[in-house]
Amino acid sequence: MYDLIGDIHGHATELVLLLEKLGYERRQGVFSHPERKVIFLGDLIDRGPQIQEVLDIARPMVEEGYALAVLGNHELNALGYHTPHPKRPGRHLREHNDRTTRQHEATLRQLDAGQLRSALDWLRTLPLWLELDGLRAVHACWDEPSRAALAEGLAEHGGLTPSCLQAACVPGAPLFPHVEVLLKGKEAKLPHGISFFDKEGHERRSFRTRWYADPRGQTYRSYAFETATIHSSSPLAIWILESANPYPVDAKPVFFGHYWLRPDCPAPLAQNVACLDYSVGKGGLLCAYRWQGEQTLRQEHFTWVPSTHGPQAATLTEAPASSAPI
Template sequence: MMNPVDLIGDIHGHATELKRLLISMGYERAGLGFRHPDRKVVFLGDFVDRGPEIAEVITIARAMVDAGDAFAVMGNHEYNAIAFHTSLPNKPNQWFREHSDQNRKQHQATLDQLSPGELKDAIAWFQTLPVTLERDGFRVVHAAWRDQPISVIDRALQSRGRFTPEFLAESERPGSELHAAIEEVLKGPELKLPAGHKIVDKAGHSRDTVRVKWYEPPNGRTYRDYHFGSDDVPDLAIDPVLLTGMTGYPAEAPPVFVGHYWLTGTPLPLAGNVACTDYSVAKGGKLVAYQWDGEPTLSADKFQWTENGCDAPSP
């Protein structure tokens, strides 16, 4: 049994809140990172973009991982950053993630805060991050634990290299199996809304798809009660054809921890063996950790958090 772990959700450049949360859980400064005598951290990805202290967040997280005081998985923002900064073969001014206004806006805080050298170094580290972590009775993934898509990603990493141009050429090709797998695992499964229906998501974008509660069985559900979020979703039955492969996360499976979903309010488990630790620190919310001590059934009283905007601790 490995040390008990503290699973920390999307930090998005909020180093002040990260330091406060670590100190509140008994971690102390150790070089550039933090260390606990009995516990380790698991970072759930999304270190970059949005927040004001991106370089410091990367420094702390990377130092802790390198020292064996933490583990980390990739978030969709790390994946996006790799694609944004990797040029197409023989096309140095074209990129696997288009430098559109929308994509640049999402990534702008990172572009503003990191030097070209720091960006290059960060991207190289992101490429080493695993997409999933499974050990000693628990699982970690940024958005959704989906066995078949995870297998697709693992095979591609082995055959094409770790987020190499060869990997990205396939993962960024709409309609490919690898593209669909990356979308599900790092961004969450989505369902297309019925014709004529659209929603405006939390980022203000108009969408004709909704994220769904992939950890729950979908049978008999409507779009409104199966979607993940607080959007104005129609209370209409879901076409069963769209639910192929959606079976929920088995109740007997190991606890799984995710980030990604911009939740609000008081942290609670999503299911007996599913917890999300992204509570919107980059939108004035909380930076949240779940303190896991080996329990198979997750509990609300194991969440710890710090609010955005409080005074910083003495590191």
């Protein structure tokens, strides 16, 4: 059976506390459990203060068979950032600019050249999704057409090779939209004239959809992950209804991270859908789900430790009671 763990983002102290809470013990330097395995849901790197320490915990667990892991958007971005562009000398598959460098800068600062090379060599061996007996895992969104397109692309390129990364990391390349869906989720445009400001103060005219939900009868506000900041109660545009691909209620439970949910009361988003990212990187919780084989997910199987860093660590109990992202 599996213990699924959401985005860690370089928070090794919390990871150790969570693994110990889940009953894992460190033997010869590697955390293991006699009956259970961890599934890391991606975004182990960037942002936090202990990125190499997180890799030093997760990688041996995976290599020795005590854990599985999927790639997050931060890991795929790192692979693209460090892979030379085959047709543009001196450039990389992921452009080096202020934005892309800022997103990756904690990793660039904390890892030396050898550690970085070793981390990238490991990351490129990880899958983009996991389909196991009784459950599915992906970083942001399970979408069958995009997953099938990526499966075909990966087979064609022989895995996450430089040619596959070129097809996946460069805007306009054939696998790029599918990788965006699985690793960053889906977005849709707000009605004309409506916008909101995100956490960084940028004006946004699109929102992140609750892709697993049936959009019929929903409003922009109820169908958005940004429930706290989008106030439009207009019904969704027809094209949003028509392009949606809700997660079937009888499909295997799916687990993902990525959405920076508010660290209030972790719970399933639907009976077979759970997000485990409760924003440890912003002073929230590092969250896990202890799966026992169930098809209908249970709130009491969520477990977590609070962040030991960050401004919200002391005020968690005051967070409002909703599962809106922050």
